[in-house]
Amino acid sequence: xxxxxxxxxxxxxxxxxxxxxxxxxxxxxxxxxxxxxxxxxxxxxxxxxxxxxxxxxxxxxxxxxxxxxxxxxxxxxxxxxxxxxxxxxxxxxxxxxxxxxxxxxxxxxxxxxxxxxxxxxxxxxxxxxxxxxxxxxxxxxxxxxxxxxxxxxxxxxxx
Numbered sequence: 001x002x003x004x005x006x007x008x009x010x011x012x013x014x015x016x017x018x019x020x021x022x023x024x025x026x027x028x029x030x031x032x033x034x035x036x037x038x039x040x041x042x043x044x045x046x047x048x049x050x051x052x053x054x055x056x057x058x059x060x061x062x063x064x065x066x067x068x069x070x071x072x073x074x075x076x077x078x079x080x081x082x083x084x085x086x087x088x089x090x091x092x093x094x095x096x097x098x099x100x101x102x103x104x105x106x107x108x109x110x111x112x113x114x115x116x117x118x119x120x121x122x123x124x125x126x127x128x129x130x131x132x133x134x135x136x137x138x139x140x141x142x143x144x145x146x147x148x149x150x151x152x153x154x155x156x157x158x159x
Contacts, residue, residue, distance in 0.1 A: 006029065008029070010102050013027045013031060018098035035101070037082055039059045042138055043086045049061060055090075057138070059138055069140050073134075073135055075111050075112070075137055078111040080099050081107055083096050084100075084123045085123065119134075
């Protein structure tokens with residue numbers, strides 16, 4: 001078994017312009033104890049998942065492996081860039097557009113899939129931000145929000 005790694009060497013925390021009070025206060029590792037997040041739920045202003053403390057929709061929250069459809073596509077975890085799709089589903093969520101860890105102009109991320117394989121991918125904008133041929137951020141049954149309020153796409157996090 002390999003060594004447990006909780007800190008990404010490219011982790012710089014929230015990028016300038018995020019508008020979040022934690023901007024410039026440290027890396028995600030220093031702020032949260034890890035540079036990586038588990039995909040238990042997706043923040044969603046239309047979600048109804050109880051127990052998370054946020055309006056959200058379950059992804060892996062309470063799921064058993066036998067219930068997972070498309071395990072080679074469904075994301076289990078990734079670096080903090082994985083939260084970028086929540087820019088389109090959570091409200092307000094401007095800071096989700098400022099989570100790039102690998103390149104300040106792209107949403108490149110390392111993803112761990114539920115079947116155990118790892119891959120590097122660039123996260124996409126709507127309409128392919130939640131499910132596409134390379135990855136699924138949500139389960140096939142997801143019916144929550146898929147775009148920004150007022151039609152704002154957000155672009156590239158202030159590029």
